[in-house]
Amino acid sequence: MLKRVAFCLLTLVLCAALSHAHGDPIMGTVTALNGDKLEIRDRNNKPVEIMLEKATQYFINDKPATKADLKAGVRVVIDAHMDAKIKMLAAEEVNIAPASATNKK
Amino acid sequence: MKRVYIKYVFVLLLGFLGGATLAGVYMVSRGIGTHEEPTRAEAFVARSLRHFAISREARNARNPIAASPAVLTGAMAHFADHCASCHGNDGRGATTIGRGLYPKPPDMTEAATQQLADGELYYIIENGVRFTGMPAFGDGTGGTMNNESWDLVAFIRHLPSLTAEELAEMKKMNPRSPMDLAREEEMRKFLRGEEIAPSEDAHKGHH
Numbered sequence: 001m002l003k004r005v006a007f008c009l010l011t012l013v014l015c016a017a018l019s020h021a022h023g024d025p026i027m028g029t030v031t032a033l034n035g036d037k038l039e040i041r042d043r044n045n046k047p048v049e050i051m052l053e054k055a056t057q058y059f060i061n062d063k064p065a066t067k068a069d070l071k072a073g074v075r076v077v078i079d080a081h082m083d084a085k086i087k088m089l090a091a092e093e094v095n096i097a098p099a100s101a102t103n104k105k
Numbered sequence: 106m107k108r109v110y111i112k113y114v115f116v117l118l119l120g121f122l123g124g125a126t127l128a129g130v131y132m133v134s135r136g137i138g139t140h141e142e143p144t145r146a147e148a149f150v151a152r153s154l155r156h157f158a159i160s161r162e163a164r165n166a167r168n169p170i171a172a173s174p175a176v177l178t179g180a181m182a183h184f185a186d187h188c189a190s191c192h193g194n195d196g197r198g199a200t201t202i203g204r205g206l207y208p209k210p211p212d213m214t215e216a217a218t219q220q221l222a223d224g225e226l227y228y229i230i231e232n233g234v235r236f237t238g239m240p241a242f243g244d245g246t247g248g249t250m251n252n253e254s255w256d257l258v259a260f261i262r263h264l265p266s267l268t269a270e271e272l273a274e275m276k277k278m279n280p281r282s283p284m285d286l287a288r289e290e291e292m293r294k295f296l297r298g299e300e301i302a303p304s305e306d307a308h309k310g311h312h
Contacts, residue, residue: 025288027292027295027301043301059273062273062276063270063273064268075295076296077292081204084140092199092200095292095296097295097296097297097298098296
């Protein structure tokens, strides 16, 4: 019983920490992909540069995708963190709009 | 004889004080924040201590569970639910919590973890590691009989060959808060091409 209570408490603390520390994902439209540097325009139409890393994961409709699916004009939602070493946002997960989606600006 | 004894105590005391002073200077100069990585010396000492702290009997315990597809599927769900918030679904530790820990969780696909014996991995899951973020998931009474932990050992061995499909499956199994669910719905709407209210530079405050 005590173990379950402790586990529930730990899970709650971790979830709270995660939701607090992890800000909103970046939503925008791809403008360019130069090597590993992805350029997007966010929802406020501001340019944002994000580094794509080896460990970055790509998804379309929750199914695996690849970097090759990133094309200019496609909407993306990116989970990223500020990497202190490269002083840039580094992408953890890139969710790409399916080709069927209408990309309205 | 007594003089030699006093001399010994004095030297030991001096060594202890010197060590404590150095440790104090080191702590003050580096601070107590968790952003930095441990130095190589710290990592070496910590790993050596962990190695010696696990008895030979525990270390030599062999995984009684064969890594069948059914075992790996169950352990994958368990890992996604219990471990991934710190270790990441892929075991590389690149998560918000993982990056903020000191020491950071290891990249479990690399040799430093993969070369640990099955018994060592089991012991760490069951008993945790002091002065790190790794909690004990066993209640301390299971000995080497907790099959769920052995299943996880099998899954840790599988991490280096995890497929993109498995990662996508795990993503669905990760625990979500109501806030996460609302955010996911907003993401889906955006990806479908629907218009949603612009945010106030959300990524600027992103950690």
